[in-house]
Amino acid sequence: MSTLDSxxxxxxxxxxxxxxxxxIRIVAPSNKRRIDxxxxxxxxxxxxxxxxxxxxxxxxxxxxxxxSARRAHSIAAQGGINAAKNYQNDGDSTYRLFYDTxxxxxxxxxxxxxxxxxxxxxxxxxxxxxxxxxxxxDYGGLLxxxxxxxxxxxxxxxxxxxxxxxxLLGAYSxxxxxxxxxxxxxxxxxxxxxxxxVDGKARGIIARNLITGEIERHGAHAVLLCTGGxxxxxxxxxxxxxxxxxxAWKAHKRGAYFGNPCYTQIHPTCIPVSGTHQSKLxxxxxxxxxDGRIWVPKNMEDAKAIREGKKKGSDIxxxxxxxxxxxxxxxxxxxxxxxxxxxxxxxRCDAGFGVNKTGEAVYLDFSAAIQRYGKQxxxxxxxxxxxxxxxxxxxxxxxxxxxxxxxxxxxxxxxEDPYKxxxxxxxxxxxxxGGLWVDYNLxxxxxxxxxLGEANxxxxxxxxxxxxxxxxxxxxxxxxIPYTVGDYLADDIRTGPxxxxxxxxxxxxxxxxxxxxxFLNNKxxxxxxxxxxxxxxxxxxxxxxxRNAQGLTEAVTEIRRIREEFWKDVRVPGTxxxxxxxxxxxxxxxxxxxxxxxxxxxxxxxxESCGGHFREESQELDGPQQGEAKxxxxxxxxxxxxxxxxxxxxxxxxxxxxxxxxxKLTQRSYK
Amino acid sequence: xxxxxxxxxxxxxxxxxxxxxxxDYPVSDVSEDMSFLxxxxxxxxxxxxxxxxxxxxxxxxxxxxxxxxxxxxxxxxHGPGRGITTCQLHMRMFKDGDTIHVEPWRSAAFPVxxxxxxxxxxxxxxxxxxxxxxxxxxGNLVDGNALPIPKDDADTAFDAATCIGCGACVATxxxxxxxLFTAAKVSQLSLLPQGKPERKRRALAMVExxxxxxxxxxxNTGACEVECPKxxxxxxxxxxHREYLVATVTKE
Numbered sequence: 063m064s065t066l067d068s069x070x071x072x073x074x075x076x077x078x079x080x081x082x083x084x085x086i087r088i089v090a091p092s093n094k095r096r097i098d099x100x101x102x103x104x105x106x107x108x109x110x111x112x113x114x115x116x117x118x119x120x121x122x123x124x125x126x127x128x129x130s131a132r133r134a135h136s137i138a139a140q141g142g143i144n145a146a147k148n149y150q151n152d153g154d155s156t157y158r159l160f161y162d163t164x165x166x167x168x169x170x171x172x173x174x175x176x177x178x179x180x181x182x183x184x185x186x187x188x189x190x191x192x193x194x195x196x197x198x199x200d201y202g203g204l205l206x207x208x209x210x211x212x213x214x215x216x217x218x219x220x221x222x223x224x225x226x227x228x229x230l231l232g233a234y235s236x237x238x239x240x241x242x243x244x245x246x247x248x249x250x251x252x253x254x255x256x257x258x259x260v261d262g263k264a265r266g267i268i269a270r271n272l273i274t275g276e277i278e279r280h281g282a283h284a285v286l287l288c289t290g291g292x293x294x295x296x297x298x299x300x301x302x303x304x305x306x307x308x309x310a311w312k313a314h315k316r317g318a319y320f321g322n323p324c325y326t327q328i329h330p331t332c333i334p335v336s337g338t339h340q341s342k343l344x345x346x347x348x349x350x351x352x353d354g355r356i357w358v359p360k361n362m363e364d365a366k367a368i369r370e371g372k373k374k375g376s377d378i379x380x381x382x383x384x385x386x387x388x389x390x391x392x393x394x395x396x397x398x399x400x401x402x403x404x405x406x407x408x409x410r411c412d413a414g415f416g417v418n419k420t421g422e423a424v425y426l427d428f429s430a431a432i433q434r435y436g437k438q439x440x441x442x443x444x445x446x447x448x449x450x451x452x453x454x455x456x457x458x459x460x461x462x463x464x465x466x467x468x469x470x471x472x473x474x475x476x477x478e479d480p481y482k483x484x485x486x487x488x489x490x491x492x493x494x495x496g497g498l499w500v501d502y503n504l505x506x507x508x509x510x511x512x513x514l515g516e517a518n519x520x521x522x523x524x525x526x527x528x529x530x531x532x533x534x535x536x537x538x539x540x541x542x543i544p545y546t547v548g549d550y551l552a553d554d555i556r557t558g559p560x561x562x563x564x565x566x567x568x569x570x571x572x573x574x575x576x577x578x579x580x581f582l583n584n585k586x587x588x589x590x591x592x593x594x595x596x597x598x599x600x601x602x603x604x605x606x607x608x609r610n611a612q613g614l615t616e617a618v619t620e621i622r623r624i625r626e627e628f629w630k631d632v633r634v635p636g637t638x639x640x641x642x643x644x645x646x647x648x649x650x651x652x653x654x655x656x657x658x659x660x661x662x663x664x665x666x667x668x669x670e671s672c673g674g675h676f677r678e679e680s681q682e683l684d685g686p687q688q689g690e691a692k693x694x695x696x697x698x699x700x701x702x703x704x705x706x707x708x709x710x711x712x713x714x715x716x717x718x719x720x721x722x723x724x725x726k727l728t729q730r731s732y733k
Numbered sequence: 734x735x736x737x738x739x740x741x742x743x744x745x746x747x748x749x750x751x752x753x754x755x756x757d758y759p760v761s762d763v764s765e766d767m768s769f770l771x772x773x774x775x776x777x778x779x780x781x782x783x784x785x786x787x788x789x790x791x792x793x794x795x796x797x798x799x800x801x802x803x804x805x806x807x808x809x810x811h812g813p814g815r816g817i818t819t820c821q822l823h824m825r826m827f828k829d830g831d832t833i834h835v836e837p838w839r840s841a842a843f844p845v846x847x848x849x850x851x852x853x854x855x856x857x858x859x860x861x862x863x864x865x866x867x868x869x870x871x872g873n874l875v876d877g878n879a880l881p882i883p884k885d886d887a888d889t890a891f892d893a894a895t896c897i898g899c900g901a902c903v904a905t906x907x908x909x910x911x912x913l914f915t916a917a918k919v920s921q922l923s924l925l926p927q928g929k930p931e932r933k934r935r936a937l938a939m940v941e942x943x944x945x946x947x948x949x950x951x952x953n954t955g956a957c958e959v960e961c962p963k964x965x966x967x968x969x970x971x972x973x974h975r976e977y978l979v980a981t982v983t984k985e
Binding site for chain 1: 735748764765767768770771774775777778781782783786787789790791794796798799800801814817821824825846850852853856857858861862865866867868869870871872874875877878880881884885887891895898899907921923925927928940958
């Protein structure tokens with residue numbers, strides 16, 4: 063059994079990383095050529111890591127299940143990337159970014175990791191600029207910034223509403239440069255099915271070529287999992303259809319502890335569900351909350367009339383609208399952090415004030431912003447006695463310039479003009495803060511197995527702030543792993559190539575082939591999606607925005623039932639040796655069906671509310687914070703790291719106690 | 734559920750060497766709120782339950798940014814509608830009773846893998862030939878603001894950089910040319926100071942790779958610009974021509 067050693071270096075927090083880098087072992091250039099590294103996933107973390115390690119001289123094999131490395135889901139990030147550059151002279155600093163991130167994460171992250179993240183954030187911007195990433199610039203030609211939720215400075219760098227795309231294409235171009243040189247071997251349309259452990263160390267993977275169906279063995283001296291989050295366990299989420307937990311879950315089953323699986327981020331501003339055919343949910347960027355006001359009707363009769371189609375939002379007079387975020391959180395208003403905004407929307411809808419057919423939607427209204435900008439423009443353009451229509455027109459132009467692509471996207475999906483009618487939004491699963499437990503070097507509890515980006519648990523605690531996911535992915539890939547992996551690999555300079563004919567590879571390959579054959583020979587009656595939908599509903603209803611002991615206990619039973627039925631009754635058509643998308647899905651859902659249960663166990667164990675994890679039993683009962691989440695620092699200031707015990711539903715809890723030496727634990731108030 | 738009834742004529746092909754054919758699928762209960770791909774999900778669900786082989790098609794993010802989805806619908810890449818990908822196409826663009834033709838991208842450089850899924854790795858190889866700035870990861874680069882970039886240049890570079898690499902430009906081009914794709918990357922990097930030192934080498938190498946992959950030549954039909962889901966302008970192709978010409982006549 064492994065023990066939890068976070069390997070946090072000694073010394074003052076602002077010296078830890080520099081000292082650590084100066085003292086860990088490195089691999090000489092001539093020896094790097096003798097070392098192979100596997101990188102699974104080519105998003106911001108994986109793409110950056112694969113490119114950087116190849117530049118250093120290691121032999122890299124990179125894998126992704128998509129048809130090109132450029133399609134990893136990092137590409138969909140809209141808003142921006144945080145960095146403590148203080149270009150706006152608004153008092154930003156490494157310390158402030160560190161502090162905001164620890165506070166935003168509701169004091170459930172590891173201080174040393176977060177400080178390092180803040181420390182390298184400025185380098186990321188310089189690196190991306192050097193690659194030719196076209197960040198937004200002002201008329202002086204300098205980089206522009208904007209604000210995001212939960213902070214009081216402007217430190218977010220952006221590229222219109224497509225920041226993730228531009229950063230990923232930067233990492234992808236660096237990666238393709240190495241592919242062109244032959245330093246990285248690229249395996250697209252390949253899915254990792256298992257990690258192979260030899261003498262206690264990760265020494266390779268089993269992967270399936272998704273075009274031919276061939277099961278392949280790949281050996282390496284270290285394996286890096288950069289495989290993203292597991293939000294698709296909920297079926298409906300803002301993740302891409304292919305996003306999955308398989309790589310991380312298989313690593314877990316081979317000995318890597320899973321950290322804080324219950325920490326899920328529900329994003330407050332997504333387009334609501336429209337019907338049973340729905341395959342995914344679409345996010346509307348957090349930046350919209352800069353100008354949009356969120357409300358529901360004050361009177362139940364109005365809400366009912368809207369749901370029945372007898373009234374429209376615009377029929378409700380100003381005095382009868384409840385701007386509930388502004389009412390409850392006057393200091394931050396519509397820009398409270400994501401977890402707080404999501405819960406407040408759910409509270410209003412559960413109370414019966416929802417504004418669409420399903421009763422699960424609130425308004426995100428730009429009419430006030432259109433008026434405000436319209437009047438401002440009328441003054442600037444010297445339009446005297448502007449008519450209401452003119453003001454509207456002028457204001458609409460400003461809003462369109464700022465958020466046009468998002469408004470178009472909304473109209474496309476919903477079929478309603480958001481400039482005329484307030485948008486309807488509802489929270490949806492977006493990001494998972496939990497993931498494989500890693501130490502300060504990003505190594506899991508399996509030696510030689512590292513985990514980067516959203517796939518690990520490390521930097522965001524119980525709630526991630528906007529524009530911090532891109533920062534973490536690139537920090538891990540460009541600036542952390544290139545150093546820390548060398549310390550591990552220094553022992554491997556004489557190992558020689560890993561022999562993939564070893565019995566450990568035979569066994570792992572056989573296991574995967576047997577599983578595939580089981581699916582294909584099962585001849586059940588229901589397609590994979592049927593089970594995925596049912597799992598998603600249980601997770602959303604009982605392990606979603608609000609959780610309680612009874613619901614979680616029921617969820618565990620229900621998930622077990624679905625899982626049993628899945629193995630007995632799933633129907634997977636086709637054969638093993640072809641392009642078979644149903645077979646791909648079957649493997650992924652089988653893993654989600656096990657992970658879901660662990661998430662519920664973790665949520666049940668954590669009898670406190672923190673960040674995205676809200677236990678109904680643990681809330682403030684009176685006083686000014688009534689109804690807000692209540693943390694329990696005395697009993698739960700730890701990372702829950704779960705060890706697999708051979709079968710689903712059996713796991714051993716290990717605790718990494720979190721020490722806070724720099725930041726004082728207080729109640730997170732946005733009132 | 735909705736109440737639209739449609740006839741789908743879908744290209745089925747078992748592998749790159751199979752001949753392939755159009756197969757008819759009647760679908761009903763289609764809701765106008767469904768996306769086109771959700772409509773195919775419902776059809777596939779039905780096919781699997783009936784013991785038939787579901788239709789293979791590429792897709793991932795389903796929000797128009799990853800570039801993975803790729804259907805040729807009623808003779809247009811990404812179907813009717815402008816500035817959107819297939820995953821953003823909704824059934825309200827169609828009428829009850831419509832017949833819809835669905836085919837894969839057609840290009841010599843994009844062999845069919847199965848049904849509607851094709852292999853677009855040729856685009857990756859063009860990128861690998863020169864679509865980058867040769868800078869290694871380093872914590873010691875100059876400050877991001879040390880080199881101001883005029884806003885107009887930055888904005889035009891951005892317009893080119895929005896390419897999602899879906900290949901619609903190739904699919905719609907009568908010559909199967911990848912000029913818009915290649916031009917977008919060459920243009921982005923030649924407009925930015927970071928990309929200037931390598932601009933000649935880049936233009937030559939990317940065009941050479943493009944030709945090697947079997948893409949056709951550009952004859953200025955302009956179809957690519959019309960069908961590009963990101964609205965990338967063919968003026969970038971003009972810039973590629975200039976970059977290539979200068980690189981050819983001044984190379985040492």
